[in-house]
Amino acid sequence: MNRLLRTSTALAMALTVTGSPAFADMDAAIAFLDEHIGEMSVLTREEQEAELQWFIEAAEPFQGMTINVVSETLTTHEWEASVLAPAFSAMTGINVTHTLISEGDVVERLQTQLQTGENVFDMYINDADLIGTHWRYQQTRNLTDWMAGDGASVTNPGLDLDDFIGTSMATGPDGKLYQLPVQQFANLYWFRYDWFNDPEIQAEFEAEYGYPLGVPVNWSAYEDIAAFFTGREIDGQTVYGHMDYGRRDPSLGWRFTDAWLSMAGASDLGLPNGVPIDEWGIRVNDNFQPVGSCMARGGATNSPAAVYSIEKYVEWLNEYAPPAAAGMNFSESGPVPAQGNIAQQIFWYTAFTADMVADGLPVVNEDGTPKWRMAPSPHGTYWQEGMKVGYQDAGSATLLESTPVDRAQAAWLYGQFIASKTVDVAKSHYGLTFIRESTIQHDSFTERAPRLGGLVEFYRSPERDLWTDTGFNVPDYPRLAQLWWQNIGDASSGARTAQEAMNALCDQQEAVMARLERAGVQGEFGPALNDPQEESYWLEQPGAPWPKLDDEKGEPLTVAYDELIRRWTE
Numbered sequence: 001m002n003r004l005l006r007t008s009t010a011l012a013m014a015l016t017v018t019g020s021p022a023f024a025d026m027d028a029a030i031a032f033l034d035e036h037i038g039e040m041s042v043l044t045r046e047e048q049e050a051e052l053q054w055f056i057e058a059a060e061p062f063q064g065m066t067i068n069v070v071s072e073t074l075t076t077h078e079w080e081a082s083v084l085a086p087a088f089s090a091m092t093g094i095n096v097t098h099t100l101i102s103e104g105d106v107v108e109r110l111q112t113q114l115q116t117g118e119n120v121f122d123m124y125i126n127d128a129d130l131i132g133t134h135w136r137y138q139q140t141r142n143l144t145d146w147m148a149g150d151g152a153s154v155t156n157p158g159l160d161l162d163d164f165i166g167t168s169m170a171t172g173p174d175g176k177l178y179q180l181p182v183q184q185f186a187n188l189y190w191f192r193y194d195w196f197n198d199p200e201i202q203a204e205f206e207a208e209y210g211y212p213l214g215v216p217v218n219w220s221a222y223e224d225i226a227a228f229f230t231g232r233e234i235d236g237q238t239v240y241g242h243m244d245y246g247r248r249d250p251s252l253g254w255r256f257t258d259a260w261l262s263m264a265g266a267s268d269l270g271l272p273n274g275v276p277i278d279e280w281g282i283r284v285n286d287n288f289q290p291v292g293s294c295m296a297r298g299g300a301t302n303s304p305a306a307v308y309s310i311e312k313y314v315e316w317l318n319e320y321a322p323p324a325a326a327g328m329n330f331s332e333s334g335p336v337p338a339q340g341n342i343a344q345q346i347f348w349y350t351a352f353t354a355d356m357v358a359d360g361l362p363v364v365n366e367d368g369t370p371k372w373r374m375a376p377s378p379h380g381t382y383w384q385e386g387m388k389v390g391y392q393d394a395g396s397a398t399l400l401e402s403t404p405v406d407r408a409q410a411a412w413l414y415g416q417f418i419a420s421k422t423v424d425v426a427k428s429h430y431g432l433t434f435i436r437e438s439t440i441q442h443d444s445f446t447e448r449a450p451r452l453g454g455l456v457e458f459y460r461s462p463e464r465d466l467w468t469d470t471g472f473n474v475p476d477y478p479r480l481a482q483l484w485w486q487n488i489g490d491a492s493s494g495a496r497t498a499q500e501a502m503n504a505l506c507d508q509q510e511a512v513m514a515r516l517e518r519a520g521v522q523g524e525f526g527p528a529l530n531d532p533q534e535e536s537y538w539l540e541q542p543g544a545p546w547p548k549l550d551d552e553k554g555e556p557l558t559v560a561y562d563e564l565i566r567r568w569t570e
Helices: 009-013 026-037 045-058 075-092 103-116 128-137 143-148 199-209 219-229 250-257 260-264 304-320 323-327 350-355 405-417 421-431 443-451 455-460 462-466 477-493 498-519 535-539 561-569
Strands: 016-018 066-072 095-101 123-127 180-192 290-292 344-349 372-375 390-398
Touching (some): 026 045, 045 421, 066 103, 066 405, 075 421, 095 103, 103 128, 103 250, 199 219, 250 304, 250 477, 304 498, 344 350, 455 462
Parallel strands (some): 066 123
Antiparallel strands (some): 016 095, 123 390, 180 372, 180 390
């Protein structure tokens, strides 16, 4: 297993990796299995060879073709690009150029292809957050029809869609699958388990706050814990009670569109994202047509709960995080907790797990077990039982209609290969971004679970289904997402108050939706904005937007971590 977990400098620095096929036969497949897979598969060696033989035969019509694939730069995708792409090329004779760029750039390239019809990439690995966009524009090949039509001859009989845990996120209201998950991770709470269980620290916290130190259930407790730890000296270093990032950068938008408003309590009850109002504050009607974002049209983007969520973000960033955090983006802030001076992080992606378990880190014990744990994220004061509890990302293989059929077929083979049962256990050990139930239940992860801080327990729990991606309400993800980081950046920098920033954001979202409505490019499921009314009208209606609370602090509540683990495992 250690061989699978090695990280090379060359891999970490790779931007584009091209597989150059020397031949296309089982010799390459055998070499790949011997070097990279071994017993790290849910399939037997005989089954692995049979699956790879199918890929080799299915790829025969495309030998010599070069396909271009793009994904964001995550640990999992780095392994795909440096290991799986060359192996696939050697086996099949299809040359794969797998390009790694930032997530914002991936969305920009995809948007360009959607707008121009020019084939920029043959396959995009992008978030299933775009499901509302793909379903409405119908410029993305829905895989349900594809696998029964032009893609039938290149669809792996061992694909086993029922084994995937995230296909519901990539399925439209029409019941069609638009994207195939190839990596998946959740947004959870991260904390220093060793400090939280130190008897002296526990006693001091309870003496000061009057309740036990534990995993915070709500933002009130999180805030107390952040204040308690910030500025303390532990293990010879100054500790901070919170970690975040604030640079005016596209990644700042994800920090909020990835369910922050919903975690605060701004959306409606019900899963996956609340209907009629989701975590972007966008209201839809019974036909899933977006009808408003501002409260005047029935939306919640500038509602009291949404404004409260931004105020808390800014307050905690300024008061409890390291001073440098305000100038960091997502990628720069991610490794900081591993440096050993962060007590907790409310908004933490499990995609960082692979970078938090390396031997020798300040947050890893000498025996290889972590000093930290992950747990469900606490919720805000406006949150009610039945609301969305957290976000889950499903990075997925996506084929656009503008890609020629033969190129889409070759790319589809590669997309299935990097998600195949043959490779998925080994890939998951490297990147720790699970997509298959069979992989999660593999014995090797039972063995490794004590070193992963609760990740395996979370993904083996049925509670994982409560963490979902961005849903159907967002009509044009690329256009709307860029509005978030620009406006939140104003709040983060202090250029605008939280209320001013959210007012501007909802106005701009509605301006985009109004243009889509006039253009009629999304047909019967495109925006149909409500006429503006007094905000008080909507605040008096059942559901979101919710009226302002007199007490936004609320009663703090914590729970023992071991109790949470019992809930996950039992």
